[in-house]
Amino acid sequence: MRSLFTLVLGLFAFSLFAQEPSKYDLAPCGTPPGIDPWLKEYYAHPQNYVTARSIDTLYVALQLHLLAKDNGSGRFSPERVLAAFCQLNADYAPSGIRFFFKNDWDLIDNTLWYQHTTIPQGIDMMLTNNVDSALNAYFAASVAGNCGYNLKYAGVAIAHSCAASGDHTWAHEVGHALSLPHPFIGWEGKNYNSANPTPTQVTYDYTYFHDTIDTQIPAPLDTALVEYLDGSNCDIAADLICDTKPDYLSNRWPCDGQSNSLSKEYDPAGASFYSDGTLYMSYSYDECQTRFSDEEISAMRANLVSVKSAWLADSPAEQDITGMPALLMPADGENTPTTGITLTWSSVPHATHYLLQYTRISSFTVKEFELVTTDTSFTITSNLLPNKNYYWRVRPFNHWYACTNFAPQQSFFTTPATATTEPDDDGWRCYPTLLRPGQALTLELSPKWLNQNSRCSVYDAMGRQVWQAGIEATSRQKLSLPSGAWPAGAYTLVYYAETGVKTRVFILAGK
Numbered sequence: 001m002r003s004l005f006t007l008v009l010g011l012f013a014f015s016l017f018a019q020e021p022s023k024y025d026l027a028p029c030g031t032p033p034g035i036d037p038w039l040k041e042y043y044a045h046p047q048n049y050v051t052a053r054s055i056d057t058l059y060v061a062l063q064l065h066l067l068a069k070d071n072g073s074g075r076f077s078p079e080r081v082l083a084a085f086c087q088l089n090a091d092y093a094p095s096g097i098r099f100f101f102k103n104d105w106d107l108i109d110n111t112l113w114y115q116h117t118t119i120p121q122g123i124d125m126m127l128t129n130n131v132d133s134a135l136n137a138y139f140a141a142s143v144a145g146n147c148g149y150n151l152k153y154a155g156v157a158i159a160h161s162c163a164a165s166g167d168h169t170w171a172h173e174v175g176h177a178l179s180l181p182h183p184f185i186g187w188e189g190k191n192y193n194s195a196n197p198t199p200t201q202v203t204y205d206y207t208y209f210h211d212t213i214d215t216q217i218p219a220p221l222d223t224a225l226v227e228y229l230d231g232s233n234c235d236i237a238a239d240l241i242c243d244t245k246p247d248y249l250s251n252r253w254p255c256d257g258q259s260n261s262l263s264k265e266y267d268p269a270g271a272s273f274y275s276d277g278t279l280y281m282s283y284s285y286d287e288c289q290t291r292f293s294d295e296e297i298s299a300m301r302a303n304l305v306s307v308k309s310a311w312l313a314d315s316p317a318e319q320d321i322t323g324m325p326a327l328l329m330p331a332d333g334e335n336t337p338t339t340g341i342t343l344t345w346s347s348v349p350h351a352t353h354y355l356l357q358y359t360r361i362s363s364f365t366v367k368e369f370e371l372v373t374t375d376t377s378f379t380i381t382s383n384l385l386p387n388k389n390y391y392w393r394v395r396p397f398n399h400w401y402a403c404t405n406f407a408p409q410q411s412f413f414t415t416p417a418t419a420t421t422e423p424d425d426d427g428w429r430c431y432p433t434l435l436r437p438g439q440a441l442t443l444e445l446s447p448k449w450l451n452q453n454s455r456c457s458v459y460d461a462m463g464r465q466v467w468q469a470g471i472e473a474t475s476r477q478k479l480s481l482p483s484g485a486w487p488a489g490a491y492t493l494v495y496y497a498e499t500g501v502k503t504r505v506f507i508l509a510g511k
Ligand SMILES: [Zn+2]
Pocket: 028, 029, 030, 031, 172, 173, 176, 182
């Protein structure tokens, strides 16, 4: 019963990990409001920047930091990392900006940082762990109560619950890191109310969300002009970006079928409009968001080329992956011992890493084990439960490409520990010793028994031969016995070879 209790506890523990706060319970973004001085300069002297869209892809180095508790638990899973990374690159594909992992993922075990509640804790986390010449991105369970935030001198932080496939928080925070403000800048922390006259300007402070600055110092204020619908002040109002239309909505909001806000807004002149929910830099729901505007893209590219060129690589070091690994060993459905099983798969062109998972749940909704490896095999050294089907699968990726799929899963069946014999002095092994009707026997032979003329017979308890076959003496093979028609009881396998004779007794269970 102890193992059963462990099983229930194991599944329960997994469900606990899944209980991270809903993204709808988090503030969308904790990035301090403000117009990046670089963006002002960019718009003040556009002739100094190449603003035209280039066909050249910009390759941007990312350093990923994955936080866990002190005991190593709770970390964003490799599968979710790959999905989020694929989503990030999909979101930026129209911009010609592509991200790659500069190094392997940085695994940090620190409970305080893992669930930090204030921006200063996040600053400490980033300044302690940042690497040079890369956009540093931190994934943690809690990032100061937000889905994400960007610190322009340090990096971006993303909450686990806001980084599923289809979520755009990572794209949004990277947008901030590449100089973009919110289209509704100035309205952060305010509630637009169409019943009140819309002001011509709004004042905002850098300390609204979090006390990043000593509270003894008066809050630094700035003013943003409110953008008119007709575009007449678009180059000096709000985000300074003219192809993002007016938007005054600073709480997370749903959209209609055209990705427009449901509530109507009025500009200071009384012209009515709906906010554009397609923009990643807005606070619309993730399902509304599909794009950066052309001007936003030009600004991000100019920002990268002019002041963040240290993040850029000339060309991809690795190619996209189109192949799929073949799962080689154990064979699908094969019987295995409960420990010491080596899972082996084929290598895939351009893949440098593989994500391996196994579980007893064929849908993989609960994973019992995940591993990232650069090898094409892995030996399970822990004890699996006996008499269980285990399902396993492998997904290839590299530092530049993760939009891959898992190879079709396979399974193996663990035979009871008591029914698995240790290899004898000759390295000869036969299992299980307790056989279900129709179940195959597995033979393992050491080199001195290989490549000989060999045959096998099975005798029942009365000494009557019930089966015989000539076999090939390979290192590992399965004997499919017609045992479904045999009565339950003890049987003897006799193996004849030039090297000698081996006998093994096994018990056939009842149906
Ligand atoms: Zn933001």
